[in-house]
Amino acid sequence: MTKLLFILIIVFIAAVYTGCQSAIDKAVRDTKYSAYEMIGIEKRDLFKKEVKNVKSSQQDTQEDFGDALKHLQAVYNVDGGKLEKAYKSLDSSYKDAEKSVANVQNHINKLEVLSGDLFAEWEKEIKEISSRDLRMKSSESLLNTQKKYNTYHDSLKKSEAKMAPVLARLKDQTLFLKHNLNAKVVAGLKTESDKIQTDINVLIKDMNESIAKADDMIKELE
Structure with missing residues (x-):
């Protein structure tokens, strides 16, 4: 067996496995959706x-990064004698x-899968509407929701x-400080610390923007 043929076989097997796994995942989701629909809960x-879950998790993350910023x-x-306590915090x-x-x-991963399933179902069911006027209205509503x-x-x-x-830069600082808790060394890291603080503030600002857009998305679904 040539090396090229072996590689092609491996690629084929991987593709088949991926396809089967995707089909299994979809079947599991469809079963779950059906169970929810039986109790009146739609996609x-x-x-x-x-x-709402994504929004809530982002708010928690904002709070945790805010605490990290404060403790950093x-x-x-x-004072040098209190460095260990500050490090532990x-x-x-x-x-x-x-x-x-x-x-x-x-939660973002779950949202991405769920949105894909919802929009696919919506598009499919629009085609089943016999009224042209209602089809157009539903299509317009779908388009607006997708844009939002x-x-x-x-x-x-x-x-x-x-x-x-x-998070990686914060980890670097934390691990370094773990083994270098003395005032002189810590003072030498001030510039890097300032950069991390700036990054955290920018991240919190970006999360504020997406949280606001989450509110817009929720209103769209009311």
């Missing part, structure tokens, strides 16, 4: 709930921020893209 309701500033403004807030970021990302969602989603991804780099 639109689930979508609206997930927008404290590290550079305390920073480390705790970093870990909280890490969990919050993962939670936001998880795309604006919201772009804002979400913008803030999400900044979370990991800020």
Whole structure:
């Protein structure tokens, strides 16, 4: 067997597996949606709930990054004898921020899947409407909702893209401070700390924007 043929076989198997997994995932989601529909909960309701979940998780993340910012500033403004206490507070807030970021990302992933399923169903069911006038109205409503969602989603991804780099820099500071808790070394990190503080403030601002757009999205779904 040639190397090229072997690679092609591996690629084929991976593609088949991916396709099967996607089909399985969709079947699981369809079963879940059917169960919800039996108790009167439609995809639109689930979508609206997930927008609220994303918003709530972002607010938690804002709070955790705000705490991290406060504790980072404290590290550079305390007496040498209090450095360890300040470090522990920073480390705790970093870990909280890490969990919050993962939670936001998880909810964004759920929202993306749910939005795709909702819009696909909506488009499909528009074709089943016999009234031309109602079809046009539903199509217009779908288009407006998709536009609103795309604006919201772009804002979400913008803030999400900044979370990991800020978190990584915060982790660097936390790990370094763990083994270098003396005033002289800490003072030498002030410039880097200032940059992180700026990044955190920008991230919080971006999250504020996407939270505001979440409110717009929720109103659209009322």
